[in-house]
Amino acid sequence: MDRKIWLMSPAVFLLLIFCVVPLFIMVYYSFLSDGTGGHWTIQNYMDFFQKDIYLKLTWKTVKMSFYVTVISLLISYPMAYVMVSIIQGGKNILLMAIIVPFWTSQLVRAYSWQNLLRDGGLLEIVLRKLHLIGSGPLGLMFTSTAVIIAMVHIFFPYMVITIYMSLEKVDGALVEASKSLKAGPLTTFRRIVLPLSKPGIISGCILVFVPSLGVFVEPRVLGGTQGTVIGTVIEDQFFEIYGWNFGAAVSFILLAIILLSMAVLSRFAKEEA
Amino acid sequence: MLKKGIGWTYVSLVLLFLYAPILVLMAMSFNASKYNALPFEFSMRWYRELAGNDKLIDASLTSVYIAAGTAVICVVLATMLMLWAVQTNSKLKRWIDSLVVLPLTIPWLILGLSLLLLVSAAGIDKNFTVLLIGHVVISLPYAVLVIKARLQSMDLTINEASASLGANEWTTVWRITLPLLFPAMLAGGFLAFVISFDNFILSYFLIPGGSSTLPIEIYSSIKFGFTPEINAVSTVMLTATTLLIVLIATIMRSSLKFFLK
Amino acid sequence: MKKRIAGLLVITSMLLVSACGNKSNNEGASSSPAKGETKTLNVVNWKSYGSDDPEVVKEFEEKYNVKVVHQYMASEEELLTRLRTSKEGDIDVILPNASILPVAIGEGLLQPIDTAKLANYSSIYEPFKNIPENAKDGKVYAVPWVWGSTAIAYNPETVKAPIDSVQVFWDEQYKGKIAFRDDFNDAIMTAALALGQDPNHPSDLDAIKKKLIEQKPLNRTYWKTGDEFSKLYAGKMADIGLMWSGQTASMKKEGQNIKYVIPKEGAIGWIDNWAIVKGSKNSDLANQFIDFMIDRKFQESWVNKGGPAPVNKEVGKNLDPAFVEEMGLDEKTIGKLKFIAYHTDEEKRKWNELWLEVKSH
Incomplete structure (x- = not known):
């Protein structure tokens, strides 16, 4: 037997008792019919698949989260790479600078984006001063673009941090060795740097994609009349109507989607290796 | 040198994106309007109220x-x-x-x-x-x-x-x-x-x-x-x-x- | 085997959770005041909604030598959950409305109120004393506190034409200027008014859905919380909105140029009521609190700060008549409103789903 098992037991114990057990309670609810004296049923799950809107909203949310993840990756990888390889001094300060904005409420930040993105807002004023846009309105506010901008803003720092953490440990000697073997910079990157930073990319993608699926504040404040996502549906079941059972069922369908995509991701990671 | 220049430019752009809404948020704490409305009118009203809250x-x-x-x-x-x-x-x-x-x-x-x-x-x-x-x-x-x-x-x-x-x-x-x-x-x-x-x-x-x-x-x-x-x-x-x-x-x-x- | 493990886990977690609870109970006991000291009244209300104003709290605390602690609610349904899951004696007074009152009364979560003990009860507008949702078997369980309407608010600078009909939300000339409310109840009732159906018991939900989908492209956006609307309006992102009378009044007091109209078709009405939670250890104090809240003095000072309409009919006499007229604070308005009635969970679910279909159309 593993004699260091005590190292992991506190965390696992905590998660089993305070996450898995509560989830069993919710699984139970998701199979319960509405009303008093509910009985076992799969109606809540059936409802989800029988009505177009729920599938439609789920697909919309998955797509949105996917865009947010890809854009975050495109911003974060170069950022982490530059921090590690070009900006040697002060990279810890930079790391702090990336985390500090999180000290502000997500909701308050969404309103800030409203001030920036709306027609006649700060972005429009600045862009016009720079003669980058004409005199027409910016037209960004209350679009899915506005939602994605605000969501990338919230989530990409996680990705920078995880990628930075793995890149920083990429052995300089390996890179040098590769160079001395006359491998071009691109080959070195593809064959040495990228594979070694993969754990950071995977961790980062999880930290961006998964929470994106449950978001509902940014779509509502910035998304206009199309600001409904699957997270809104779950919130409604508790705050607007008494629909816990259905809300729990939707959550578990989401969970299944997430676990499925993580399985795909890890298979993909293995094949590459 | 060029590499360093490009690197810093990129980092600055990302930081600008990251801090733009934060700066707006901070600016609004000095704006007199209760609803974040513009034009900006400097006021310490919200800090005074905060001090008493x-x-x-x-x-x-x-x-x-x-x-x-x-x-x-x-x-x-x-x-x-x-x-x-x-x-x-x-x-x-x-x-x-x-x-x-x-x-x-x-x-x-x-x-x-x-x-x-x-x-x-x-x-x-x-x-x-x-x-x-x-x-x-x-x-x-x-x-x-x-x-x-x-x-x-x-x-x-x-x-x-x-x-x-x-x-x-x-x-x-x-x-x-x-x-x-x-x-x-x-x-x-x-x-x-x-x-x-x-x-x-x-x-x-x-x-x-x-x-x-x-x-x-x-x-x-x-x-x-x-x-x-x-x-x-x-x-x-x-x-x-x-x-x-x-x-x-x-x-x-x-x-x-x-x-x- | 697996079943047994699962069972064991559930039991362990229960024990652990209780252990955590006991520990802090002891901590609580050592710091709680000794017997004979001031009582604490636990009130659940919306935040920044009249009763938690520090000056009001202070006045009541000094008058009765007690302490008032406010907790905040997030929605009516959430309040109901809180009632169901909280321990007896944790909460004394709450502020429910008709959408959950019959359920709370039916489940025995509230205690009857002896209105004879409330000196100011007689000053309440007559129609408010007979709300079906507030009583059961001849016993009163909830005392009206404030009321208001959900109608049309607009910017007189940009909207020049006179507005008197709910059809304004379907008027093409205001395309891109409207902020309709993101709330299944308000949306469906407003559409019912526009279609001439009974807002509380609409006869044709399909027609309502069609009407709301028709309305959708005219909006700049939907708004959900009062916070969102005020920022939309002040940021000039919307000029016309389906809006509450109370919030409009408060925005007016804050210096916004905003006008309020109750359309000729009528408007949605709402009433917030105080109720006493069953098992409250401070029933008498709770009575005194409610009486204080419907007292002319408090009601007058709040409406003058931009609060919703008072239930105390004595208040109206001292207010600016033009303000009363525009915001619909008088008895005449009560007759024009369709007050939100109780709907069963089944109906709410159906309405919510209809609204979701409109929003994701």
């Missing part, structure tokens, strides 16, 4: 305490878990990988609701212990994933080399592994801190009557609107953190360097 100040401090506790517990638990994961080839490992990200995959509302049901089924009062546990559960994945990203890229041969040189296991962990992990532990702790600091729903369900946190104050106000006092609080906290970081960085420069080398 004991409830909001108390709530903000409570949030800081809870977040700090959460961060410390998360880093300890996550580091222990990852030290185990890196040296084992147990079949449990794959299950535990999924278990750790589980709190991330469940909407906080559902997790909070089920914790509330558990607490009320056990017939006990809402209290800070359960609240703290709830925060640890949701913040733990962040700490774990950051530390994991570091540990998996770390050269394990160092450990083996150290072991073959006769250093006993604990010396290896203490002298080599932990210092190498330190930046990730720090970053993971900060992330756990901010996740807890901005969490509304778990606190809302589990907090004892009469207490409050900053997110509770904010989200409870949305029915009729919160005032820029919230922006003022955020501005104060951002400034204080920045000063604190600069201070620590200056004082501990030498020892930090030792750790981060």
Whole structure:
């Protein structure tokens, strides 16, 4: 037997008792019919698949989260790479600078984006001063673009941090060795740097994609009349109507989607290796 | 030189994107309008009101305490878990990988609701212990994933080399592994801190009557609107953190360097 | 085997959770005041909604030598959950409305109120004393506190034409200027008014859905919380909105140029009521609190700060008649409103789903 098992037991114990057990309670609810004296049923799950809107909203949310993840990756990888390889001094300060904005409420930040993105807002004023846009309105506010901008803003720092953490440990000697073997910079990157930073990319993608699926504040404040996502549906079941059972069922369908995509991701990671 | 120039330009652009809404948020704390309306009109009104708003100040401090506790517990638990994961080839490992990200995959509302049901089924009062546990559960994945990203890229041969040189296991962990992990532990702790600091729903369900946190104050106000006092609080906290970081960085420069080398 | 493990886990977690609870109970006991000291009244209300104003709280605390602690609610349904999951004696007074009152009364979560003990009860507008949702078997369980309407608010600078009909939300000339409310109840009732159906018991939900989908492209956005609307309006992102009378009044007091109209078709009406939670250890104090809240003095000072309409009929006499007329604070308005009635969970679910279909159309 593993004699260091005590190292992991506190965390696992905590998660089993305070996450898995509560989830069993919710699984139970998701199979319960509405009303008093509910009985076992799969109606809540059936409802989800029988009505177009729920599938439609789920697909919309998955797509949105996917865009947010890809854009975050495109911003974060170069950022982490530059921090590690070009900006040697002060990279810890930079790391702090990336985390500090999180000290502000997500909701308050969404309103800030409203001030920036709306027609006649700060972005429009600045862009016009720079003669980058004409005199027409910016037209960004209350679009899915506005939602994605605000969501990338919230989530990409996680990705920078995880990628930075793995890149920083990429052995300089390996890179040098590769160079001395006359491998071009691109080959070195593809064959040495990228594979070694993969754990950071995977961790980062999880930290961006998964929470994106449950978001509902940014779509509502910035998304206009199309600001409904699957997270809104779950919130409604508790705050607007008494629909816990259905809300729990939707959550578990989401969970299944997430676990499925993580399985795909890890298979993909293995094949590459 | 050119490379450096491009690098800094890129970093500056990303930081501009990151800080633009933060600067707007701070500016609005000095704007007279209750509704963030322009044109901008300088006023200290919201700072004056904040100074007299004991409830909001108390709530903000409570949030800081809870977040700090959460961060410390998360880093300890996550580091222990990852030290185990890196040296084992147990079949449990794959299950535990999924278990750790589980709190991330469940909407906080559902997790909070089920914790509330558990607490009320056990017939006990809402209290800070359960609240703290709830925060640890949701913040733990962040700490774990950051530390994991570091540990998996770390050269394990160092450990083996150290072991073959006769250093006993604990010396290896203490002298080599932990210092190498330190930046990730720090970053993971900060992330756990901010996740807890901005969490509304778990606190809302589990907090004892009469207490409050900053997110509770904010989200409870949305029915009729919160005032820029919230922006003022955020501005104060951002400034204080920045000063604190600069201070620590200056004082501990030498020892930090030792750790981060 | 697996079943047994699962069972064991549930039991362990229960024990652990209780252990956590006990610990803090002891902590609580040591810091709680000794017997004979001031009582504490636990009130659940919306935040920044009259009763938690520090000056008001202070006045009541000094008058009765007690302490008032406010907790905030997030929605009516959430309040109901809170009632169901909280321990007896944790909460004394709450502020429910008709959408959950019959359920709370039916489940025995509230206690009857002896209105004879409330000196100011007689000053309440007559129609408010006979709300079906507030009583059961001849016993009163909820005392009206404030009321208001959900109608049309607009910017007189940009909207020049006179507005008197709910059809304004379907008027093409205001395309891109409208902020309709993101709330299934308000949306469906407003569409019912526009279609001439009974807002509380609409006869043709399909027609309502069609009408709301027709309305959708005219909006700049939907708004959900009062916070959102005030920022939309002040940021000039919307000029016309389906809006609450109370919030409009408060925005007016804050210096916004905003006008309010109750359309000729009528408007949605709402009433917030105080109720006492069953098992409250401070029933007498709770009575005194409610009486204080419907007292002319408090009601007058709040409406003058931009609060919703008072239930105390004495208040109206001292107010600016033009303000009363525009915001619809008088008895005449009561007759024009369709007050939100109780709907069963089944109906709410159906309405919510209809609204979701409109939003994701």
